[in-house]
Amino acid sequence: MNPDLVRDPLPMPEHPVTPYLRMERIPHVWCPGCGIGTVVKCFATALERTGVDLEKVSVCSGIGCSGRTAGYLRLDGFHTTHGRAIPFATGLKLGRPELLVTVVSGDGDLVGIGGNHFIHAARRNLDLLVILINNFIYGMTGGQNAPTTPLTARSSTMPFGNFEPPFNLPHLAASSGAPYVARWTCLHIRRLTWAIEEAIGRKGFRFIEVIAPCPTLYSRLNKLGTGLNGMRFYHDNAEIRHGADTRDVAIGFQEPILCGKFVDEERPTFSELMDSHYGEVLGDEYVAMPPEGGFLHE
Amino acid sequence: MKADPAGVLTGAHYLDGDFACGEGAMAAGCRFVAGYPITPSTEVVERIARRFPTMGGSFIQMEDELASMAAVVGASWTGTKSMTVTSGPGFSLMMENIGLAAMMETPCVVVNVQRGGPSTGLPTMVGQADMMQARWGSHGDYEVIALSPQSPQEAFDLTVEAFNLSETYRVPVMFMMDECVGHMTERVVIPEPDEIEVVPRRVTEKSKEDYLPYRLNGHLVPDFARAGDGYRFHTTGLTHDERGYPLMSAECQEACVHRLVEKILGAAGEIEHVEEEATDDAEIVVISYGITSRVAQLAIEMARERGIATGSLRLVVVWPFPERRISELAGRVGGLVVPELNYGQISLEVERIAAGRCPVWHIGHGGGTVHDPETILETILEAARAAA
Numbered sequence: 001m002n003p004d005l006v007r008d009p010l011p012m013p014e015h016p017v018t019p020y021l022r023m024e025r026i027p028h029v030w031c032p033g034c035g036i037g038t039v040v041k042c043f044a045t046a047l048e049r050t051g052v053d054l055e056k057v058s059v060c061s062g063i064g065c066s067g068r069t070a071g072y073l074r075l076d077g078f079h080t081t082h083g084r085a086i087p088f089a090t091g092l093k094l095g096r097p098e099l100l101v102t103v104v105s106g107d108g109d110l111v112g113i114g115g116n117h118f119i120h121a122a123r124r125n126l127d128l129l130v131i132l133i134n135n136f137i138y139g140m141t142g143g144q145n146a147p148t149t150p151l152t153a154r155s156s157t158m159p160f161g162n163f164e165p166p167f168n169l170p171h172l173a174a175s176s177g178a179p180y181v182a183r184w185t186c187l188h189i190r191r192l193t194w195a196i197e198e199a200i201g202r203k204g205f206r207f208i209e210v211i212a213p214c215p216t217l218y219s220r221l222n223k224l225g226t227g228l229n230g231m232r233f234y235h236d237n238a239e240i241r242h243g244a245d246t247r248d249v250a251i252g253f254q255e256p257i258l259c260g261k262f263v264d265e266e267r268p269t270f271s272e273l274m275d276s277h278y279g280e281v282l283g284d285e286y287v288a289m290p291p292e293g294g295f296l297h298e
Numbered sequence: 299m300k301a302d303p304a305g306v307l308t309g310a311h312y313l314d315g316d317f318a319c320g321e322g323a324m325a326a327g328c329r330f331v332a333g334y335p336i337t338p339s340t341e342v343v344e345r346i347a348r349r350f351p352t353m354g355g356s357f358i359q360m361e362d363e364l365a366s367m368a369a370v371v372g373a374s375w376t377g378t379k380s381m382t383v384t385s386g387p388g389f390s391l392m393m394e395n396i397g398l399a400a401m402m403e404t405p406c407v408v409v410n411v412q413r414g415g416p417s418t419g420l421p422t423m424v425g426q427a428d429m430m431q432a433r434w435g436s437h438g439d440y441e442v443i444a445l446s447p448q449s450p451q452e453a454f455d456l457t458v459e460a461f462n463l464s465e466t467y468r469v470p471v472m473f474m475m476d477e478c479v480g481h482m483t484e485r486v487v488i489p490e491p492d493e494i495e496v497v498p499r500r501v502t503e504k505s506k507e508d509y510l511p512y513r514l515n516g517h518l519v520p521d522f523a524r525a526g527d528g529y530r531f532h533t534t535g536l537t538h539d540e541r542g543y544p545l546m547s548a549e550c551q552e553a554c555v556h557r558l559v560e561k562i563l564g565a566a567g568e569i570e571h572v573e574e575e576a577t578d579d580a581e582i583v584v585i586s587y588g589i590t591s592r593v594a595q596l597a598i599e600m601a602r603e604r605g606i607a608t609g610s611l612r613l614v615v616v617w618p619f620p621e622r623r624i625s626e627l628a629g630r631v632g633g634l635v636v637p638e639l640n641y642g643q644i645s646l647e648v649e650r651i652a653a654g655r656c657p658v659w660h661i662g663h664g665g666g667t668v669h670d671p672e673t674i675l676e677t678i679l680e681a682a683r684a685a686a
Contacts, residue, residue, distance in 0.1 A: 022532070025543060055528035060372070071532055071544065076525040078375065079534035079544075080368065081398050087332075087365035091372025092525055094356045095330050095380065099526050117368075120361040270358075278351045287304070287354040294329025294354055294378040295524070296302055296498045 020044035020054075022074050029068055033219075033227020035186035035212025036066050039133050040073065042189055043104065046196035057100045058092050060085040062114060064140045065214075066106030066133040083114030086121045089128050096293035097271060100200065101127070107134040107148040111167055115147070122176035124270040125204040131196065132169065132207070135214035143217035150253035154221045168250035173207040174263050180206035181246065181263035186213065187234040188259060195261065204269045211257055224254075301325050301458075301494035304353040313486040315453040315479040319409055320345035321488060322457025323381050327496050328407070329355040330380040332369035334362055334388060337421040338477040339411035342383040363388035367395035367408070374404045375533075377499045377524040379461060383409040385477075386428055387418060389435070396470050397436030398535045400558060403468040403512075403520065405499070407460045410472060411480040412588075414639075414665030424477040425665030426588055427640035432472040433617045439555050441562035443569055444472035444617040446587040450484045456614065458494060463569060465497040467561060468519050474616065476639070478589035478668060501527070511542040512554075518561035566618040573612040580609030581632045582681050585624070585648055587613040589668055590637050597637075597674035606682045616644065621651050628652035632685025637661040637674050657684060 021044065030036050047054065054075060061070035063082035070077035080088040085103045093101040103110070110132050111118050121128060137155055138144040145155040145162055148169065152161045174181045180202050184192040192210060199206040213219060213230030224230065234257065241249075242260040249258040268276070278286040305324035313321070320342045323331070331350070333343040347357045356373075360366040366382045373380040384392060389410045399406055412428050414420030428435075432444045443463050447453045457473060464471040502509055502521035511531040512520050520540075523529035536544035537551045562569070575598075577583055582601070586594040591612045601608040611627065613620070628634060628648075633656055636645035645660035652658050661669065661677050 056526050058525050077532040084368035087368035088372035091369035095373030095376035095378040096526050117365050285352050289354050289356045293376040296327045
């Protein structure tokens with residue numbers, strides 16, 4: 001080789017979110033072009049910017065590709081059962097109210113098998129930050145139809161195209177009572193990071209949907225190209241419309257994706273309602289769960 | 299340590315088994331309960347829902363039993379002692395996250411006030427047909443601990459014991475009541491707080507740098523760290539290494555799952571709890587549990603009046619099974635009689651241990667009512683005739 005071409009390796013600065021990751025577990029399981037890693041990066045960046053005490057942050061995931069998120073973040077991480085990340089997180093939050101409890105999981109997990117928990121947690125306005133990574137398909141199991149698969153899109157269990165109407169997730173969350181509802185895509189890394197940062201500062205059931213490419217399954221089965229093609233599609237077809245009526249933000253197959261912050265209201269949380277109600281009816285007799293939990297010290 | 303006085307309703311009360319179970323949980327230090335209404339268990343959480351707001355406890359009625367059990371596992375990871383309460387149909391739904399609790403080694407108590415099954419079955423009437431489900435109901439290999447009270451007093455006492463065992467072994471403990479005990483009202487004496495021994499959550503003394511969630515520290519139950527104490531640990535329902543990280547290999551599976559089984563079976567001698575009466579010179583021994591043990595007592599007394607040397611062995615802890623003791627009895631008695639409100643569950647276990655050394659007589663029906671003492675008596679007499 002021409003000696004002029006031999007150079008010392010460039011110094012490799014540490015990636016800014018390295019302290020937030022379990023680097024010993026890298027490489028991760030996600031495919032090239034997958035959007036989940038982008039969400040992890042945005043989440044870690046948002047944690048860094050808010051300066052929250054990381055010792056008091058828990059992350060819960062369910063099962064599936066996005067369900068692996070809890071395993072890569074250097075936080076108290078719980079990789080739970082399929083669909084049950086939200087009720088598991090409910091126990092964490094009520095068991096130790098001082099925690100910032102987050103849920104990062106996929107569409108099939110949170111609104112397919114876990115749909116009942118999703119709407120009830122939103123209804124109660126439990127103090128949970130829920131980031132749902134929506135890739136329109138069951139990835140881990142090989143590309144089956146999801147409750148989010150757009151009409152006519154192909155999946156391995158809808159080989160002739162999907163005929164089931166999908167959920168409009170911001171509308172599902174908002175109509176169930178969520179006080180904070182936003183949607184971004186994996187292309188919108190700054191806006192997504194800001195949204196997570198903002199949502200960390202809010203209380204109650206905060207819901208952020210992130211549209212993510214799945215080049216291995218959704219894109220392949222639907223001949224949509226690589227992850228890069230997916231990003232190009234978002235670039236050309238995502239439209240930011242803050243405050244949009246959530247009834248209007250449903251997603252059709254390869255149709256424009258409306259993004260933005262749709263709901264940002266203040267509503268008393270489950271715990272606030274419990275405290276104020278019991279305080280009112282029980283007076284001094286009411287003893288709230290201590291912030292550090294119902295832990296019996298020796 | 300001694301019980302937190304906030305949760306202890308000291309005194310003599312007239313309580314049903316469900317209420318007594320709820321009082322036992324509060325005395326044991328339980329401060330998180332998630333539940334979903336189901337007959338005949340609901341009174342347990344109704345009691346707790348009324349009393350928790352005065353002692354810093356948190357009760358939430360979840361949307362279903364899947365969620366209830368998941369919330370209990372989550373809450374337990376904060377160090378808060380946690381429990382859920384159900385009956386057969388809800389118990390089936392809880393199996394998913396009972397498996398998670400076993401795999402993550404999460405202390406918690408699951409109360410099942412048994413009714414007749416299968417499916418919706420007999421919602422308001424007694425059954426004992428979930429005993430095998432308590433042990434095997436979730437998929438995969440694991441071991442649990444199960445207790446079976448025979449009275450409201452025991453519903454109190456043994457609920458405290460159930461929490462203590464779950465804390466000691468980091469395992470979900472099945473509290474296998476039945477509708478009769480749950481709805482039976484009797485005198486229940488709740489001691490002073492300083493007379494109630496409770497096992498606190500034992501958290502690790504290791505530094506944040508040295509701690510690994512599943513590294514053993516001298517015994518088969520690993521050190522616990524609470525969420526929010528800065529250990530920033532990871533835990534999963536997947537087969538995992540000592541770091542709590544998924545590792546898909548036969549070797550890791552063996553290390554991970556074998557310990558879940560061994561930490562309970564290896565300690566069976568300490569966990570087992572039976573109550574025996576006149577077994578030393580018995581010709582026939584009746585093995586029973588829960589409400590059936592009280593019916594059996596009448597039959598045993600009638601058999602003695604007829605000159606049959608009849609002993610009683612009552613399973614207070616049902617799982618792990620008292621194999622050694624039953625094996626000793628099987629080697630020298632003329633027969634073992636097992637009445638239970640099912641078509642043969644614990645009797646099969648007794649047969650397995652007896653291994654043909656003495657006949658095992660099962661007396662069962664599908665539930666809805668307890669046995670007639672006469673039916674049990676007839677079988678004792680028949681067993682005695684066969685042994686003669």
